[in-house]
Amino acid sequence: MVGSSRIIPGSGIVxxxxxxxxxxxxxxxxxxxxxxxxxxxxxxxxxxxxxxxxPK
Amino acid sequence: xxxxxxxxxxxxxxxxxxxxxxKANVGPQVKDGVVGPGKATQxxxxxxxxxxxxxxxxxxxxxxxxxxxxxEVLRLLTPYKPDVVIAGPAFNAGRYGVACGEVxxxxxxxxxxxxxxxxxxxxxxxDLYKKDVYVVRTSxxxxxxxxxxxxMVRIALKLAAKEKIGKPAExxxxxxxxxxxxxxxxxxxxxxVDMLLAKLKGQSxxxxxxxxxxxxxKPAPAIRNLSSAKIALVTDGGLVPKxxxxxxxxxxxxxxxxxxxxxxxxxxxxEYEAHHVGYDITFTNQDPNRMLPLDVMRDLEREGVIxxxxxxxxxxxxxxxPLADCKRLGQGxxxxxxxxxxxxxxxxxx
Numbered sequence: 238m239v240g241s242s243r244i245i246p247g248s249g250i251v252x253x254x255x256x257x258x259x260x261x262x263x264x265x266x267x268x269x270x271x272x273x274x275x276x277x278x279x280x281x282x283x284x285x286x287x288x289x290x291x292p293k
Numbered sequence: 294x295x296x297x298x299x300x301x302x303x304x305x306x307x308x309x310x311x312x313x314x315x316k317a318n319v320g321p322q323v324k325d326g327v328v329g330p331g332k333a334t335q336x337x338x339x340x341x342x343x344x345x346x347x348x349x350x351x352x353x354x355x356x357x358x359x360x361x362x363x364x365e366v367l368r369l370l371t372p373y374k375p376d377v378v379i380a381g382p383a384f385n386a387g388r389y390g391v392a393c394g395e396v397x398x399x400x401x402x403x404x405x406x407x408x409x410x411x412x413x414x415x416x417x418x419x420d421l422y423k424k425d426v427y428v429v430r431t432s433x434x435x436x437x438x439x440x441x442x443x444x445m446v447r448i449a450l451k452l453a454a455k456e457k458i459g460k461p462a463e464x465x466x467x468x469x470x471x472x473x474x475x476x477x478x479x480x481x482x483x484x485x486v487d488m489l490l491a492k493l494k495g496q497s498x499x500x501x502x503x504x505x506x507x508x509x510x511k512p513a514p515a516i517r518n519l520s521s522a523k524i525a526l527v528t529d530g531g532l533v534p535k536x537x538x539x540x541x542x543x544x545x546x547x548x549x550x551x552x553x554x555x556x557x558x559x560x561x562x563x564e565y566e567a568h569h570v571g572y573d574i575t576f577t578n579q580d581p582n583r584m585l586p587l588d589v590m591r592d593l594e595r596e597g598v599i600x601x602x603x604x605x606x607x608x609x610x611x612x613x614x615p616l617a618d619c620k621r622l623g624q625g626x627x628x629x630x631x632x633x634x635x636x637x638x639x640x641x642x643x
Contacts, residue, residue: 240507240508240510241510241640242510242511242512242513243512247641247642250572250643251572251573251574251575251576251577251643252576252577252583252584253530253583253584253641253642253643254582254583254584254585254586254641255576255580255582255583255584256583257576257579257583264583265582265588265589268582268583268586268588268589269589269592269593271586272586272589272590272593272639273593275639276519276524276593276598276599276637276639279515279516279519279524279637279639280515280516280517280519281515282514282515283512283515284512285509285512286510286512287512
């Protein structure tokens with residue numbers, strides 16, 4: 238993601254916003270947490286590239 | 294009369310002896326034989342060829358009417374039946390550099406005649422034309438004329454004789470982005486260690502791989518009012534409607550896809566799949582929301598957290614794509630997103 242200004246570490250190469258090991262409900266909750274983090278990043282004023290910490 | 298090669302030389306109004314900036318508007322004209330730097334060219338040829346004509350055009354005329362100017366230049370030089378065309382050198386003169394590059398390019402494309410030019414590394418003509426034509430590296434002013442002409446003539450002679458042109462550093466031209474296979478008595482490991490040792494000793498070495506230069510991108514301003522913002526989904530995970538209707542490449546993308554998700558609450562594995570050779574697509578194909586999080590975006594839209602999910606998503610397979618293509622495709626997607634009033638993008642990447 239060279240050149241991206243706001244980066245959220247995803248949940249793996251094969252499913253950046255998912256996790257096949259989780260049950261469907263937990264997986265969707267994880268996806269929502271990552272997306273919410275991305276929305277937080279979009280609302281963050283930045284001067285240079287930032288890698289945000291992944292959701293817990 | 295020389296029995297050697299016939300060369301036509303292209304120069305601007307200044308080197309053509311017509312005048313300075315006040316004459317930059319003059320259109321193309323041709324003179325028999327040598328004019329200006331053509332004398333140095335003639336000397337460097339050492340009897341192996343002859344400058345049979347010189348085409349002269351004002352820099353502003355060429356810059357303002359590029360298409361007409363290049364057509365006129367072609368028309369003027371064609372009757373001389375040159376074996377090779379030499380343009381410039383333009384040194385650090387920007388308009389002149391672009392004119393030289395364009396003349397060489399159209400001569401090669403339209404007449405099938407090889408051509409060579411020369412410029413200083415910061416001349417904008419270098420980046421514009423180095424892939425299409427041999428652009429010899431010159432100094433920034435006419436002080437380097439003899440050296441520049443010498444390199445240009447050497448390449449011109451080889452081009453005309455269809456001889457192999459050596460590497461950019463050996464022949465003195467700007468790299469054209471061409472990779473050629475060659476054999477080496479040393480393994481890659483040995484060559485790499487040789488380079489490392491040379492580097493440690495402060496000696497010069499030439500890398501076999503030129504890394505692309507990545508630009509620093511200034512972050513876009515933050516979104517102030519998320520609850521009224523239109524957010525788009527973009528992915529380089531190669532997600533497409535089942536069957537890949539637009540035949541997007543699964544590697545080295547040359548185009549991107551845009552697909553409507555209007556009215557969809559989620560992405561079904563019956564309707565979407567990934568085409569991408571860079572990761573195991575099994576999990577995306579089981580549940581495409583793992584690649585493009587439409588289901589949770591719809592929840593957030595319903596809850597009023599975001600204003601709207603943009604009704605089109607953009608996609609391509611981001612794998613083994615040259616930087617220049619990435620830039621072109623990214624700009625293409627960004628232009629559409631801007632035109633469609635999108636405030637923010639979530640781009641999921643594998």
